[in-house]
Amino acid sequence: xxxxxxxxxxRQVAAVFETWGMARDHIETTVHVMVETDLAGIxxxxxxxxxxxxxxxxxxxxxxxxxxxxxxxxxxxxxIDAGQSLGxxxxxxxxxxxxxxxxxxxxxxxxxxxxxxxxxxxxYSGMAAEEGLVGLSLTNAPTKQVAPMFGADAALGxxxxxxxxxxxxxxxxxxxxATSTVAFGKVSIARRAGKPIPEGWMVDRSxxxxxxxxHGHDVGRLTPLGGTRELGGHKGYGLGAMVxxxxxxxxxxxxxxxxxxxxxxxxxxxxxxxxxxxxxxxLLDMLRATPPADPxxxxxxxxxxxxxxxxxxxxNGIPMTDTLFEELRDVCRRSGAPFLLxxx
Amino acid sequence: xxxxxxxxxxRQVAAVFETWGMARDHIETTVHVMVETDLAGIxxxxxxxxxxxxxxxxxxxxxxxxxxxxxxxxxxxxxIDAGQSLGxxxxxxxxxxxxxxxxxxxxxxxxxxxxxxxxxxxxYSGMAAEEGLVGLSLTNAPTKQVAPMFGADAALGxxxxxxxxxxxxxxxxxxxxATSTVAFGKVSIARRAGKPIPEGWMVDRSxxxxxxxxHGHDVGRLTPLGGTRELGGHKGYGLGAMVxxxxxxxxxxxxxxxxxxxxxxxxxxxxxxxxxxxxxxxLLDMLRATPPADPxxxxxxxxxxxxxxxxxxxxNGIPMTDTLFEELRDVCRRSGAPFLLxxx
Numbered sequence: 001x002x003x004x005x006x007x008x009x010x011r012q013v014a015a016v017f018e019t020w021g022m023a024r025d026h027i028e029t030t031v032h033v034m035v036e037t038d039l040a041g042i043x044x045x046x047x048x049x050x051x052x053x054x055x056x057x058x059x060x061x062x063x064x065x066x067x068x069x070x071x072x073x074x075x076x077x078x079x080i081d082a083g084q085s086l087g088x089x090x091x092x093x094x095x096x097x098x099x100x101x102x103x104x105x106x107x108x109x110x111x112x113x114x115x116x117x118x119x120x121x122x123x124y125s126g127m128a129a130e131e132g133l134v135g136l137s138l139t140n141a142p143t144k145q146v147a148p149m150f151g152a153d154a155a156l157g158x159x160x161x162x163x164x165x166x167x168x169x170x171x172x173x174x175x176x177x178a179t180s181t182v183a184f185g186k187v188s189i190a191r192r193a194g195k196p197i198p199e200g201w202m203v204d205r206s207x208x209x210x211x212x213x214x215h216g217h218d219v220g221r222l223t224p225l226g227g228t229r230e231l232g233g234h235k236g237y238g239l240g241a242m243v244x245x246x247x248x249x250x251x252x253x254x255x256x257x258x259x260x261x262x263x264x265x266x267x268x269x270x271x272x273x274x275x276x277x278x279x280x281x282x283l284l285d286m287l288r289a290t291p292p293a294d295p296x297x298x299x300x301x302x303x304x305x306x307x308x309x310x311x312x313x314x315x316n317g318i319p320m321t322d323t324l325f326e327e328l329r330d331v332c333r334r335s336g337a338p339f340l341l342x343x344x
Numbered sequence: 345x346x347x348x349x350x351x352x353x354x355r356q357v358a359a360v361f362e363t364w365g366m367a368r369d370h371i372e373t374t375v376h377v378m379v380e381t382d383l384a385g386i387x388x389x390x391x392x393x394x395x396x397x398x399x400x401x402x403x404x405x406x407x408x409x410x411x412x413x414x415x416x417x418x419x420x421x422x423x424i425d426a427g428q429s430l431g432x433x434x435x436x437x438x439x440x441x442x443x444x445x446x447x448x449x450x451x452x453x454x455x456x457x458x459x460x461x462x463x464x465x466x467x468y469s470g471m472a473a474e475e476g477l478v479g480l481s482l483t484n485a486p487t488k489q490v491a492p493m494f495g496a497d498a499a500l501g502x503x504x505x506x507x508x509x510x511x512x513x514x515x516x517x518x519x520x521x522a523t524s525t526v527a528f529g530k531v532s533i534a535r536r537a538g539k540p541i542p543e544g545w546m547v548d549r550s551x552x553x554x555x556x557x558x559h560g561h562d563v564g565r566l567t568p569l570g571g572t573r574e575l576g577g578h579k580g581y582g583l584g585a586m587v588x589x590x591x592x593x594x595x596x597x598x599x600x601x602x603x604x605x606x607x608x609x610x611x612x613x614x615x616x617x618x619x620x621x622x623x624x625x626x627l628l629d630m631l632r633a634t635p636p637a638d639p640x641x642x643x644x645x646x647x648x649x650x651x652x653x654x655x656x657x658x659x660n661g662i663p664m665t666d667t668l669f670e671e672l673r674d675v676c677r678r679s680g681a682p683f684l685l686x687x688x
Contacts, residue, residue, distance in 0.1 A: 074451075075448070106453070109609055134589070147637075150637060165589045175583070177579040181576045198575065200574075226570060231545075238521060238646040239583075245624070246609075249509070249623045250478065250614065251614070255626065276596075282599065287585065290491070298494065299495045302581075
């Protein structure tokens with residue numbers, strides 16, 4: 001394990017995208033989203049995705065020079081064709097479009113089709129909150145890993161929900177969650193560590209729980225949030241299907257492509273200047289003031305762990321496993337980019 | 345246990361509201377929402393709420409002759425002051441306003457403040473789907489029953505999510521779920537039946553699971569969907585807080601009143617005629633075609649159990665416990681309404 005300064009990591013990721021011939025503004029946007037995600041401690045959705053992106057680009061599933069265009073537009077709704085772009089540039093354009101429209105008419109939604117992996121859902125909802133708006137960010141994940149309630153096979157991706165809202169004295173409330181009990185990456189981590197996985201994360205074809213991590217990694221299906229029927233697994237399944245509808249069905253890319261959905265709401269159309277943000281402070285302070293069951297573990301609100309990680313990693317660097325370090329060296333070899341992390 | 349024909353039940357509920365002096369259109373709306381909810385099998389949110397409503401009206405918490413007005417309005421956003429009305433009439437007005445605006449500009453949101461219990465969240469999202477739109481319906485529940493992750497006390501209500509989307513050959517996808525593992529009513533049912541509750545539904549102040557139903561009923565806190573930290577309880581907590589933000593914080597009634605949030609999206613602004621509905625059929629058919637883990641229990645989609653209950657109860661009547669029957673007799677006594685169920 002080593003630590004890499006975020007400025008070095010930015011240069012490294014940019015160097016790879018430069019070999020792809022990506023447009024300068026697409027590089028800037030994508031590098032920013034990816035490295036901010038690593039800074040926030042969400043290792044599974046930041047630079048750790050670069051080997052996968054490189055492979056998808058080599059296989060022609062990502063177009064490095066996409067035509068991203070607004071295909072349909074109404075006063076509070078738009079559809080963006082991402083032209084097989086890596087997801088970050090069209091997602092930033094979509095959330096910005098939703099925010100611009102929401103400032104005009106109060107609320108707006110934007111759907112994106114023909115996209116790819118866009119990193120962490122919460123980055124885009126966070127864009128809205130940073131500018132005083134409420135934001136929602138959803139994406140489908142075309143890799144089927146999650147079994148419907150009562151299902152033997154996987155039928156949905158981990159279909160995450162990002163939601164953020166600004167406060168005054170507090171950092172924004174910032175939720176970013178898969179609609180499965182856990183993301184697949186947590187099974188991989190347990191497998192590499194030689195540890196069992198908790199009962200409830202994965203099931204086999206008969207619906208029986210899997211606790212052996214290598215077995216789960218090879219043949220398991222993730223459970224929807226809630227896990228069993230008794231503990232509400234039908235709810236996580238329903239939320240995953242809701243995300244699929246808003247991202248894939250609404251945008252017109254069901255079954256083959258990645259789609260996203262963004263919503264922005266401007267509270268200033270409903271409330272007096274600063275009133276919404278002050279009420280957000282009251283809510284967040286009230287939640288944090290809940291007496292803890294264990295005095296050593298205070299109640300948090302969504303976003304707290306990520307803000308803490310960001311401050312720590314900005315100061316001390318981003319931890320990187322030897323495995324990822326070597327995978328990034330390989331990405332540089334294959335793409336022809338200089339490997340800049342050796343001296344870091 | 346007896347069964348009551350839905351037309352008789354409608355007359356009974358209307359007779360009670362007439363003694364309140366409620367406006368004719370408010371009575372029609374509220375009776376329709378409540379009895380449709382019983383027909384759909386959601387016993388906890390239909391006529392079973394009438395004793396609670398009667399009590400709240402007697403205590404002055406529900407204004408039977410409210411002034412419901414649109415307080416703020418933009419092209420795709422509005423705020424409705426419900427004037428302490430029972431929740432159903434302002435909620436129907438709000439969803440209809442969101443739908444009308446969505447047809448104009450593609451998408452629209454409406455927040456409601458100073459409201460009361462509005463029944464089942466899914467009724468209002470279903471209104472949108474019945475007319476070809478995608479609908480979202482959220483409400484906060486001011487009674488704090490759900491502990492935040494790591495919390496010893498309850499800090500949020502069961503804050504449900506209703507979401508619906510229309511198909512062509514299929515009935516609409518219709519999700520209606522509390523953001524807690526279960527609603528409090530399930531604990532009451534177990535208590536009355538003398539049965540234990542499953543580990544994971546409730547915790548005590550130390551965070552330890554409660555399985556004794558009477559003990560849970562008296563001192564337990566409901567867990568957020570996911571239950572423990574290991575199985576994603578922080579996600580259910582985050583979803584509950586999201587609902588609180590959109591319903592109470594956005595509308596300006598945090599901490600004391602019930603608020604709602606509605607969103608409508610009109611797919612016809614993005615897709616060709618009928619294309620969205622056809623894609624919905626593909627998705628729903630694909631999900632239902634997932635091989636089941638147990639052949640006796642096929643995979644369903646959200647709404648299936650409610651549509652089946654509706655058909656059965658419309659034909660054969662709505663089952664009613666002796667307890668509720670006697671409670672409704674008492675409501676009639678207190679309100680001065682005729683008791684119409686005796687002969688039913």
